[in-house]
Amino acid sequence: MTTIELTKDNFEQVITSSPMVIVDFWAPWCGPCRAFAPTFERSAQAHPEVVHAKVNTEVEQELAASFNIRSIPTLMVFRDQVILYSEAGALPANALESVVTQAKALDMDKVRAEIAAQQSGQDPSSGH
Secondary structure, three states, X not given: OXXXXXXXXXXXXXXXXXXXXXXXXXXXXOHHHHHHHHHHHHXXXXXXXXXXXXXXXXXXXXXXXXXXXXXXXXXXXXXXXXXXXXXXXXXOHHHHHHHHHHHHHOOHHHHHHHHXXXXXXXXXXXXX
């Protein structure tokens, strides 16, 4: 699978209809973004079950602003509409592979329980 372009018009539909989405926030003028692009494309081909998507921050300024993107490239991993990872900087191939593998291995029921506990002000490790 190749990467897809995300816009404010299709972003929500892609995130909600896909179990896992990795989003690369980039811009055409950004050297590190262009250098990272082939690594991102190879990851898309290696993991066809994971949607790899790109947001051109020059065109989609509103979308970038809604996620508080301050530097690019920024990589964001969504699983079941939950942001599991958000970091600025181009990753080497082995680090990107590690992020994908770890995100795929997470127990999302546990993640949702931890989020619910944090939102209610409880410590999820206490069991209360």
